[in-house]
Amino acid sequence: MASGGRPTSKDVAQEAGVSQSTVSLVLGGKWEGRVSPATARCVRDAAARLGYRPNLAARNLRLGMTRTVLLMVPTLTAPFFGPVYTGAARVAARHGFGVVVSTWPDDAVRSADSPFAAPDEAIDGILASSVAVEALGEFRDTPAVMLDSGPADGAPCGPVPTVDFGVADGMAAIAAHLAALGHLRYGHVAAGVDQWTFRARADALAAAVSALPGGHLTRATCAIEVASARDAAGRLLDAPDPPTVLVCDDDLIAAGAYKAARARGLDIPADLSVTGFDDVLLATALEPELTTVRLPAEELGAQGMALLLDLLSGGSPEPRVLPGELVVRDSTAPPARRNRNRPT
Amino acid sequence: MASGGRPTSKDVAQEAGVSQSTVSLVLGGKWEGRVSPATARCVRDAAARLGYRPNLAARNLRLGMTRTVLLMVPTLTAPFFGPVYTGAARVAARHGFGVVVSTWPDDAVRSADSPFAAPDEAIDGILASSVAVEALGEFRDTPAVMLDSGPADGAPCGPVPTVDFGVADGMAAIAAHLAALGHLRYGHVAAGVDQWTFRARADALAAAVSALPGGHLTRATCAIEVASARDAAGRLLDAPDPPTVLVCDDDLIAAGAYKAARARGLDIPADLSVTGFDDVLLATALEPELTTVRLPAEELGAQGMALLLDLLSGGSPEPRVLPGELVVRDSTAPPARRNRNRPT
DNA sequence: CTGAAAGCGCTTACAG
DNA sequence: CTGAAAGCGCTTACAG
CATH class of the missing domain: 3.40.50.2300 (Response regulator)
Known part of the structure; x- marks a missing residue:
């Protein structure tokens, strides 16, 4: 092998007693029908012995791609x-x-x-x-x-x-879970970001609520950020006849909703249910742990x-x-009986 | 330029009416004293006109480095x-x-x-x-x-x-903040990870507390994860004569400490102070917002x-x-007067 | 079944 | 001050 550096395909060729072409063919997996099995094995052994790894820069240059x-x-x-x-x-x-x-x-x-x-x-x-x-x-x-x-x-x-x-299905699952709990008054704390994923969430929630006899939906928009979400949630909560559940577009937004609720003396989930979206680390760090939809990001x-x-x-x-997968945790419960908006 | 693909240094050379070497010298910034300023400018113009970008694979191959x-x-x-x-x-x-x-x-x-x-x-x-x-x-x-x-x-x-x-200084700043508040009984919820950064935190806290007249320190170890941290914090809190503050090695651990406190009916910060470390997003998502040390990760x-x-x-x-920078938020306050461990 | 040769696009001695 | 040439390590026609 060339003194010093890593071994090259030429070193492997020499070690195996074949040509560089043969080495390339064998290690590139294009040898069948072109190189004898015995030679192929011999080349592979030599490569292993030398600890050969192809030089990507050279290959990329030759192939015209960068991988x-x-x-x-x-x-x-x-x-x-x-x-x-x-x-x-x-x-x-x-x-x-x-x-x-x-x-x-x-x-x-x-x-x-x-x-x-x-x-x-x-x-x-x-x-x-x-x-x-x-x-x-x-x-x-x-x-x-x-x-x-x-x-x-x-x-x-x-x-x-x-x-x-499947964000629409995920949101539908949240709505179904909430409907089963008996919620009728929904507040949507929506991400004010013009992306498909958020439009889909909004549409799915709107569809589910309007299909629910007696269902009612209000919406406030915010940045995907705790302080902004807290303010938006607060606006929903301060309205006359406020929602019994805050459906949030994102776990981080849900964290903001928690703050708005607590600032008003509302217990989660006794006085107010909250749901998130994504299921990031934060969802289990919050208290109570957040009901949300797990999105398989990886x-x-x-x-x-x-x-x-x-x-x-x-x-x-x-x-x-x-x-997405609905993950029911501790932030959702049946709606309270008309005792809302009076600090405990 | 060669039909199709991106322009190469040869294309630039042709466009500028010079050789490839000159192009390389000029664009590589090694031209001074070797190429006339007029030629250099001419080359740069040509490169800009063609939208030339060097092919990294070729350069890497030549230079023997990968960048x-x-x-x-x-x-x-x-x-x-x-x-x-x-x-x-x-x-x-x-x-x-x-x-x-x-x-x-x-x-x-x-x-x-x-x-x-x-x-x-x-x-x-x-x-x-x-x-x-x-x-x-x-x-x-x-x-x-x-x-x-x-x-x-x-x-x-x-x-x-x-x-x-500067984690030692950061931890010292936390300890000083807490001492000024009047805390004497410290619980350290420590990351059970054998890394310098955590050893340094432990040492700095131990040194600060032992320098404090009447200071007392207990420690529990956990994984950097909410559930494990909650359990470790619980152990500290359930001991006789428990700490008035939980100093956590990480913001995520602090989230666990919050849970342990709430499970025991302890209000933060009235009944128990909690501090974190890192200042990640979570720190302001928690309630109350977490006093912590900001580590400039970026x-x-x-x-x-x-x-x-x-x-x-x-x-x-x-x-x-x-x-690191001490960020005082709402999770720290003077210690309560002996009314600890009785659920409110 | 195998090898000799060209060439990807660069940079850098080297010669002028 | 400028250019012709070699060569980095690969892959792939092409010739045998």
């Missing part, structure tokens, strides 16, 4: 996206792909200096999670899979494969990457929907 | 590590480096199939956050920077640059990457310490 995909997310600091990344990276690694992350629209990761300072790493494909289709922007021509962006939001240039959560990343890899190798993968 | 660094963390799903990644990736991107993430010891991201299936991406350096030095393992010879692992935990093979939080990643980049370019960076 790198871009994961585009709104933010990495929200608890939801860590698992998405993990799932995507796990599947990617299994196929020799790396994952780089970019945030959109607030792109803190890439920079805009000279080409050399920010070499806009060439990528083979894009996984865009929970972002509008415009996020693809300059990457319009790059193979992409949209995650959590809704089946309708296909890119202008033909259908883009999608993986979505699975979203994993399946999305699987679809993208399929797309990159010429397939035309079908859209998928990942069901 | 990729590995970020090693215990887990990506804990709320703390998202920001660490973001900070590291931001600085890396500014220098044309990518960041791949690996978890240790539970390595879900890399796989162990054939060399081709998991091509163990060659890397130039490692950023290891909150892991033991053994985590470096097979990468013993790779330039590395240790984050949040303590100044003493240098690798066997000479000193490794470090970036740490800054840790950013500074660590800056040190690693310095190291990679031949420097010998000095270790750094990032101070």
Whole structure:
């Protein structure tokens, strides 16, 4: 082997007494019918002996691809996206792909200096999670899979494969659970973000409540942030004839709803029921623990990457929907009997 | 430009009417004294006109480096590590480096199939956050920077640059805040994880309490997880003559302490004060909002990457310490007057 | 069934 | 001050 550095395919060839081509064929898995089994085994042994690992830069250069995909997310600091990344990276690694992350629209990761300072790493494909289709922007021509962006939001240039959560079903499950408990007056603390996933939640809740005899729904909008959610929930709670349950678009919003309730002396769930969405860590850290819908975030990343890899190798993968799962905990109970709005 | 693909340095050379070498020199920033300013400007214009971006694979191959660094963390799903990644990736991107993430010891991201299936991406350096030095393992010879692992935990093979939080000072600030409030009986709900950062917290708290006339400290150990923390806090609270404050090693542990307190009818902060550590999102989602120490996680990643980049370019960076900041919120108050342990 | 050769796009001595 | 040429480690026609 060349003194010092890692072994190359040439070293393996020499060790095995064959040519570089043969090594490449064998280790690339394209040898059958072209190299004798004995030679193949011999090459593999030599590679193992030397601890050979192919040089990705060389292969990428030769193949004209980078084996790198871009994961585009709104933010990495929200608890939801860590698992998405993990799932995507796990599947990617299994196929020799790396994952780089970019945030959109607030792109803190890439920079805009000279080409050399920010070499806009060439990528083979894009996984865009929970972002509008415009996020693809300059990457319009790059193979992409949209995650959590809704089946309708296909890119202008033909259908883009999608993986979505069954958020409508999830919200319907929450509504059914609440209806079974006897709730009629619903407050929806909605994320004020124009994304498919939130529109779908709103529509599903509205549909369920209007199908409920005597059902009534009010709505307040907020940022996905505790203080803003607390204020929005407060507005709902301070209205005449307030809701007996606050259905929140996100676990973090539910945390804000808890605060609004407590500030008004309302016990959860005795005086007020609250539900979340996502089932992040926070859901069990709250008190009482939050009834919510679990969204399999890591699975979203994993399946999305699987679809993208399929797309990159010429397939035309079908859209998928990942069901959410209702997790009933301690924040929901039957509505109180008219003793609302008087501090205990 | 070659039909189809992105423009190459050869295309730029042709557009500018110079050779490939000149293009490389100019765009690589090594032209001064070797290329006339007029030519340099001409090259840059051509590059801009064509939208040229260098092919990283080719450059990496030529240079024998990958411009990729590995970020090693215990887990990506804990709320703390998202920001660490973001900070590291931001600085890396500014220098044309990518960041791949690996978890240790539970390595879900890399796989162990054939060399081709998991091509163990060659890397130039490692950023290891909150892991033991053994985590470096097979990468013993790779330039590395240790984050949040303590100044003493240098690798066997000479000193490794470090970036740490001032956790001892942070814990001392908590203790001083609590002492000023009048607390004498301290319960430490400690993370049962053998890491420098937690040892430092324990030592600092022990030192502060023992320096306090009449001060008394008990300790219970738990996993960094709500249920485990709740149980540990419960043990402390159920002891005879229980603490008036629970000092928790982590915000998540504090969430567990809240549960233990509430289960015993103890009001926070009237009956019991609680403090956390980290200041993640959860701290303000809890009720009452948590007094804690803010650890600048994103800054840790950013500074660590800056040190690693310095190291990679031949420097010998000095270790750094990032101070934590005491954030006083609503979970701490003077101790109650002997009315403890009777449910309200 | 196997090998010699070209070439991916860069950077860097080296020659002028 | 500028250019021609080599070579990084791969993969893939192509020739045998």
